[in-house]
Amino acid sequence: MADKVAVVSGAARGIGAAVAKRLAADGLAVGVLDLDAAHCADTVAAITDAGGKAVALGADVSNEASVAAAVEELAGSLGGPTVVVNNAGILRDNLLFKMSVDDWDAVMGVHLRGAFLLTRAVQSYMVEAKWGRIVNLSSTSALGNRGQANYSAAKAGMQGFTKTLAFELGKFGVTANAIAPGFIVTDMTAATAARVGVGFEDFQKAAAAQIPVQRVGRPEDIAHTASFLVSEGAGFVSGQVIYVAGGPTN
């Protein structure tokens, strides 16, 4: 993996930061991409302090020019990326009758349009290298979740997008897979707890009680799965959705 370059979106914190650090520990150089490059400083420092290579990239994944500029910057500094982890995400939860068009569009824009734009921007490097790894963040919410019409549609869309990439790019040595996490402790789940008016500790305890392994997930649980999917040995795993949720999903 030493000569490989990855780009991880939404990597300033949460799952993206854990994935970026794990891929760096695996030997990849990592473009740490988030809305504001300055917010990527902690992730980049953690990687470089551990002897890895990383660069901070500021881009809004839903903006075509912004994504193109970030990928160009990465290619010019660490090299052309052949691994992409589409992780950037937002929530705009509401019941359907209260969901605004802006809530719908914002979620589609970051998750689906963002994954499309970033993947399209890096695919030429993968095709040229005849090797690549695409990992897209879906969610157990893809199966449907009250108050998340926008988010569940986007996360189900990520699965169709992933499978199509697997069909189109397989002949170039590129695999595409999705990870569908269950409850992972991050600012995103903390924000959900706050929105429903439950303390985060109690929220986690209630979630853990419903999970077969009786605990909530950590960003490192997702990073571990991403590391496997990016690894050389996972070259025959493509077009799959791996639920990482501490148990089976319904």
Ligand code: NAP
């Ligand atoms: P998080 O802590 O909220 O982090 C999301 C990151 O994405 C933030 O750093 C955020 O930047 C960045 N981001 C948002 N919009 C962006 C944009 N337009 N362009 C670039 N970056 C952007 O979320 P997380 O919990 O780590 O979730 C990561 C991914 O896993 C998401 O796709 C999420 O849907 C998925 N997921 C999470 C869970 C869970 O339980 N946590 C479960 C299933 C799936 P700012 O800080 O500047 O806003």
